Amino acid sequence: MIRKKSRREESLDHAELARLLPAPGDPQLSLDRHLLLEEHLMNEIQCTAPAPAPAASRRPRRALLIGVPVTAAALAGVFAFTMLTGSRGATTAATPPPVEAPVVRIEPGSTAQLASTVQRIAAAALARKTPEPGPGQYIYIKSEVSYLSVSHTDTNPSKAMVQPVHIRESWRSPDGRKGWLDEPGYQPKGGVTLDSDVTRDSYNETKTLPTDPAALLKKIYARTNDESDRDQQAFTAIGDIVIEQLVPAGTSAALYRAAAKIPGVVVVDHAKDAAGRDGIALARVDQQSGERTEWIFDRKTYAYLGSRGVQVKQFEDIKPGTVIQRTAVLQRAVVDAEKQRPGEQGAV
Incomplete structure (x- = not known):
């Protein structure tokens, strides 16, 4: 199968695992059990890995997909190893099993x-009042998200599997140096x-960008390479x-x-x-x-709603029309402390 590789993952030393473990049997696991064990394994790897690189705050992109054939027997063996040795990091909440990716009619652009x-989108952005975070405050974003889990299963190569839609909350300081991410089931508890x-x-870097579209685009292209x-x-950089x-507006x-x-x-x-909102x-x-990456806007107010991929x-085993990622911004706010939510004391 092809599994989405997280930027937080570190490669496993298979030789070391082989030395420590007895030869696995050949258990007959159901597909659901297989996928559940795989998700647990990936969370265990995330928890025991060294501290992530700074770029780990971003969700991994499609370019990070790699082919990793995993048999049920090998997966069960590694799962047993992690359960016996225990995690050296924080406890991870149970990861929900992936679900079949939705398939939609491809509407032409x-x-x-x-x-x-x-x-209209630009005019709406200019008219919108945006709170400005100050020193010591945090930018809070609450979203619903779903990302590709595996591009196919061994028993049904035609079905791509995605994470169930779930809540993701982030806190970031204006200078980007401090922050927190809470994504139950997909990050440590x-x-x-x-x-x-x-x-x-x-935020601080973004507000210094040129507001002239041509000058801004020139700066964006300066960040690209020939790879x-x-x-x-x-387009991805703006997204x-x-x-x-x-x-800022x-x-x-x-x-x-x-x-x-x-x-x-x-x-x-x-x-x-x-969130199912049509835009x-x-x-x-x-x-x-x-x-196709889509930035979705409310068709009446032209406010940004979320994104869809x-x-x-056809790409490898993923058939046309498959929705491989979805996001929906539910709330943006400025709060006075990391992990503080809007409505609590100090939130704007």
Whole structure:
């Protein structure tokens, strides 16, 4: 099968495991049990791994998918090892088993309404009042998310499996150096730190970006390289900023206007976020993976709702129409302390 590799994972020393473990038998596990054990294994690896690199606060992208054939017998053996030795890190809440990925009709994109749609999105962003975090405060984002778990199962290669839609909460300081992530079932119980020396895409860094779309796009392209499609890299870079951050109004409007200048960006009339809200989307197809990333906006207020990744071209075992990732922003706020939620004392 193909498993989504988390940036938090570290490679296992299979030779060492083979030395410590007796030869596994050949248990006949059901598919559900197989997948559940695999999810538990991945969480155990995350908990016992060394402290993650700063980039771990971002969700892994499709480019990080790798082929890892895992037999039920080998998986059961490693699972037994982790249960016997115990985790050296924090306890991880039980990970829900993955579910079959939804498959939707692929709605064609168009550039016919691109200029007018982006103008409405930018105007709405400029009109929206955005709280400005101060020193010692945190940007709180609450989302519903679902990401690809495995691209197929051994028993049914035609079915891609995804995480059930679940809650993800993040806290980040304005300078990006302090933070916390709570994602029950997919992170250690209680959450993990996002403390980092990396300040790119922080609130403070984002508010210094040019508000002229052409100048902003030039700066975005300066971050790309020649290793893959630079236009796709630019589109992804803008998405990384807006998906889980509080962006100043002027910068937000400029980012969307800049995105409209990227070749291949289209409007998709109907797209649903992870919360099931139907909206209009700005989208672009990654020609390498065949995935169309859609940024979804409310069709009346043009507020950003969330994102969706739809496979529009066959890629390995993932068939066209498969929804491989969904997000929905439920709440953005400024709070006075890490782990504090809006409505509690000090929240804005």
